[in-house]
Amino acid sequence: MLxxxxxxxxxxxxLIAEYNAGNGGHFTAGRLPSERELVEQFSSTRITVRDALTKLxxxxxIYRSNRRGWFVAPSRLVYDPSSRVNFYLLAAQQNKTPATQLISQRCIKGPAETREALGLVAKEKVIELVRLRSLNGRPVLFETIYLPEQRFPKLNKARLEGSLTVLMEEEYAVQICHEDNRIRVSAVYDQVAESLSLINxxxxxxVTRIRYEGDRKAFEFDxxxxxxxxxxxxxxxx
Amino acid sequence: MLxxxxxxxxxxxxLIAEYNAGNGGHFTAGRLPSERELVEQFSSTRITVRDALTKLxxxxxIYRSNRRGWFVAPSRLVYDPSSRVNFYLLAAQQNKTPATQLISQRCIKGPAETREALGLVAKEKVIELVRLRSLNGRPVLFETIYLPEQRFPKLNKARLEGSLTVLMEEEYAVQICHEDNRIRVSAVYDQVAESLSLINxxxxxxVTRIRYEGDRKAFEFDxxxxxxxxxxxxxxxx
DNA sequence: TCTAGTAGCTGGACTAGACCAAAAGGTAGA
DNA sequence: TCTACCTTTTGGTCTAGTCCAGCTACTAGA
Incomplete structure (x- = not known):
């Protein structure tokens, strides 16, 4: 008994499997029926329908777009953190259209975790960049980047929506020597959730990342x- | 307005942060108050309380143990898939007590994804091992291992709850040459959910893994x- | 033709319950 | 002391609604 x-x-x-295989246009523009339609179809309640949608x-x-509906998820971006391919190139290689939006830029003291990772002392500050990255118009990545102000004076504002790796190489002669990635399942809230069109x-x-240059000096925390x-x-x- | x-x-x-920091024994044996107690405390309903618990x-x-309650999650096991440290050693290094339980063992044709990954042809079969691994008594990993029968005849049943990597080295002279890991967030159902004490x-x-030996011959699919x-x-x- | 306002639709959050199955704990008998 | 049974507690699932905020599409006016 199910x-x-x-x-x-x-x-x-x-339905989704058939739709993805090209058999049957069950959805228009990948949009699922509304929750209330499904309630009617299955003589159920919204709680139960939403349980099903949350599982999917x-x-x-599927993914949700805030108060607009539920949509069939496109194929995933395959990403190798240990490679140094940047977001734009990666997306292009997989036939996806990337976009980056700079949300905010500040020069602050920064949280303890960040300061420790970057080995900051006394009154040294960090530049905080917050960006939202999209694939085919769908927001997929909310990132916060911390850079020691001393190492990156006069950041070129015109280039903050492009590849930072390229910018740092060209304008600051950065040579990455090592990189440490930490990956876990977590949850999003508030600004992150809203930007990604997810619920709290x-x-x-x-992904938490620390990049090192030269003789193991940390120059970036993401x-x-x-x-x-x-x-x-x-x-x-x- | 929250x-x-x-x-x-x-x-x-x-409360959890304080408990984990050793300040305040808010929970006995790491167990949270029951959902109904929280309903009373916050003059709320179980739906809302469960929303909060699901977010945590x-x-x-926190994690759940089927119909027994909600518990504060212990520290995470840090795992580097590109290293070849086995589960027992890894757990021991991080002061956790590992255990492995063999759930089932079969010799089958195997699903298409598996056969393709292992490069099987015609009537070649695979050995399917299903195991549940625990840390400090808490089930944390449900794994299914597929091995080509031809490569591993007469598997030593006595050793199937230990490190397979070690077994394969010692009894079949396996020398890993390459390994490919694919990692994604997904959902558990049925036997997997029950074994891990999670809900559907x-x-x-x-994690999907393919291991290769010698001249790029796949010998294991996990x-x-x-x-x-x-x-x-x-x-x-x- | 364009635009501003609006009505309707969508998902998000919540109330106030119900019934069930599995787990835990207590109890009586062997 | 051990075991089998039974009661209580727990989370899992579901009903039948309500109210709200953000998005969309339509419509009336400039």
Whole structure:
């Protein structure tokens, strides 16, 4: 005996599989029926329908766009954190159209975790860049980048929506010697959730990165929050 | 104006932070108050209380044990997939007590994805091993391992609950030459969910691995489902 | 033709309950 | 002391609604 929410999930999962395989245009522009339509169709309640949708979201089969509806998730971006390919190139290689929006830029003291990672002392400040990155118009990554102000004076504002790696190489002669990535499942809230069109407390993939140059001097600290259905990590050995 | 579920989340998150810091024994044996107690305390409803708990679960601050209650999550196991440290050694290094339980063992044709990854043809079969791994008595990993039968005849049943890497080295002279890991957020269902004491559709970290030996011959295909709050991946560059 | 205002639709959050199955704990009998 | 049974508690699932805020599409006026 299947529970009602699983029955609805299975029904939708089937439609989605057919839709993705090109068999059957069950959805217009990838949009699922509204929650209330599904309630009617299955003689159920919104709680149960939303249970089913939340499960499909957790699986990465669908995603939500705030108060606009639920949509079939496109194929994932495959990303190897240990490679140094930048976002634009990566997206282009996988036939996706990338975009970056600079949300804010400040020069602050910065949180303790950041200061420690960057080895800052006394009154040294950090530049905080907050950016939102999209694939085919869908926001998928909310990132906060911290850079020691001393190492990157007079940052070129015109280039903050492009590849920072390239900027740092060209204008500051940065040579990465090492990089440490930490990856965990976490949840998004407030500005992050809103920017990614997710609800408060929705699961996400959180990447924390520290980059080192020269003789192991940290020059960059990043926090990335990925819409989990948008990404798959590829990690080869060695 | 905070919504009710966020208020409850914040309250519990504070208690958990203090508990983890050793300040205040708010919980006995790490167990949170029951949902109905929280309903009473906040003059709310179970739906709202469960919203708050589900958010904390998504963040990895708490975990559930089927119909027994909600518990404060212990520190995560830090795991580098590109290193070849086995589960027992890894756990021991981080002061955790590992355990492995063999759930089932079969010789089957195997699913298409598996056969393709292992490059099987015609009637070649695979050995399927299903195991549940725990840390300090808490199940954290459900794994299914597929091995080509031809490459591993007469598997030593006595050793299937230990490190397979070691077994394969010692008894079959396996020399890993390459390994490919794919990591995504996904959801667990049925046997996987039950074994990990999660509910159907709960988010998890899914790792798909292919191991190669000699001249790029695949000899192992794994599917791992991790309780997400139990793990953090560490991925160094190069 | 363009634009500003609006009505309707969508998902987000919540109330106030109900019933069930599994787990835990207590109790009586062997 | 041990075991089998039973009661209580727990989370899991669901009903049948309500109210709200943001988005969309339509419409009336400039």
């Amino acid at each position: 529970s009602a929410n699983i029955e609805i999930r299975d029904y939708l999962a089937n 979201e957790a699986e990465g089969l 407390g929705a699961p996400c993939l959180e 926090k990335e929050y990925w819409v989990h259905s948008a990404i798959e990590l590829s990690i080869p050995s060695k | 919504s009710a579920n966020i208020e409850i989340r914040d309250y519990l998150a504070n 679960e998504a963040e990895g601050l 559709g709960a988010p998890c970290l899914e 599917k791992e489902y991790w309780v997400h709050s139990a793990i953090e991946l560490s991925i160094p560059s190069k």
